[in-house]
Amino acid sequence: MPKVMFLAVTAKPRAEYGFDGKVGMWPFTVVRKAKRSHAKTGTVAGETDIIESVTVTAEEYRHTMLKKNGVFCKLREKMWWFGKNAGTPEAGTTLYYQHDGARPHTAKANEAHWSRHGQKSGFSIDVVVQPAQSPDLNVNDLAFFSSLQSDTELVAKRNVFDLVAAVEKSWAEYPQERMEAVWRVLYASFKGIVTARGDNSYSHHTGSRAAHSASSRRGESHDRRFPQAEIDQATAVRDTLSQQLETGVEGVVSTSSAHEDTDDE
Known part of the structure; x- marks a missing residue:
C-alpha cells in the first residue's frame, strides 16, 4: 500500500460564519513525467504523469505553509472573521496555529518566516507548539485522523494517485456535524485534564465520538464551561x-x- 504524508488543518466549526471546520488538506507529493515506458501500465516516457511522495523537511513544510493557497493563505480565506476590519467580535485578535514538535515544524530557520508572514493582510497569526507528548491536546491526533481514516480505508488504493484522490474525496465529503463531534471530544479532554489537575490519570474520552456526533445531530447544546x-x-x-x-x-x-x-x- 502506498504511503503519503498529509498536512491537515482544522478548526472549530463556526456555523454563524458558514465555516465547517476544514481549513485545508495538503499532500506532500511531487508530480513528474515518467522516465520509462511500461506496456502493462500504459505509461509513456516523457508523457505520463507520475506522482511520488516527498520527504517532509523544514523547507518542504515551510513551502506548504507559505505558498499561494498554502496554510496561511487558507487561514485568512476560511477564517476571515479574524481580519482586522471584519467587524466581528474576533476581528483583529490573534489566530493561533498549533503544530506538534516535529523537527520540520520547529526548525529555527522557519520561526522568522512564521512571524513575518503571520502579520499580513490585517491578520495576526501566531504559530505555537503543542505541548510535548500530549496528543490529547491536538484535535487531529485525538479524533479527526482516526475518523477520516475510517472513511479512506473503504476505498481501494492501488497507487499514490488513488491514495491522494481517496483522502481528498473523504476530506471534501467530511460533514460538519462529525467535525463538531471531534471538537467535543477535545473539550472532554480539556475538562478531564483540568479536573485531574494536570495529572496523567485524567479521563480524556468522555463519551464516544459517535455519541458526540449523535448529540450534535439532535441539536443539543454543548456545555464547555468549567467549574x-x-x-x-x-x-x-x-x-x-x-x-x-x-x-x-x-x-x-x-x-x-x-x-x-x-x-x-
Whole structure:
C-alpha cells in the first residue's frame, strides 16, 4: 500500500460564519513525467504523469505553509472573521496555529518566516507548539485522523494517485456535524485534564465520538464551561510547578533522568 504524508488543518466549526471546520488538506507529493515506458501500465516516457511522495523537511513544510493557497493563505480565506476590519467580535485578535514538535515544524530557520508572514493582510497569526507528548491536546491526533481514516480505508488504493484522490474525496465529503463531534471530544479532554489537575490519570474520552456526533445531530447544546473551583485548583498546581521549575531546575531534571535510567533497566 502506498504511503503519503498529509498536512491537515482544522478548526472549530463556526456555523454563524458558514465555516465547517476544514481549513485545508495538503499532500506532500511531487508530480513528474515518467522516465520509462511500461506496456502493462500504459505509461509513456516523457508523457505520463507520475506522482511520488516527498520527504517532509523544514523547507518542504515551510513551502506548504507559505505558498499561494498554502496554510496561511487558507487561514485568512476560511477564517476571515479574524481580519482586522471584519467587524466581528474576533476581528483583529490573534489566530493561533498549533503544530506538534516535529523537527520540520520547529526548525529555527522557519520561526522568522512564521512571524513575518503571520502579520499580513490585517491578520495576526501566531504559530505555537503543542505541548510535548500530549496528543490529547491536538484535535487531529485525538479524533479527526482516526475518523477520516475510517472513511479512506473503504476505498481501494492501488497507487499514490488513488491514495491522494481517496483522502481528498473523504476530506471534501467530511460533514460538519462529525467535525463538531471531534471538537467535543477535545473539550472532554480539556475538562478531564483540568479536573485531574494536570495529572496523567485524567479521563480524556468522555463519551464516544459517535455519541458526540449523535448529540450534535439532535441539536443539543454543548456545555464547555468549567467549574470555577476546578479551574482555581488546577491553576494553583500549575503555579506551584512553575515556581519549582524556576527555583530548582537542576533538581527536577536530575529526578527525571534518574527515573528514565530506572525504566531502562
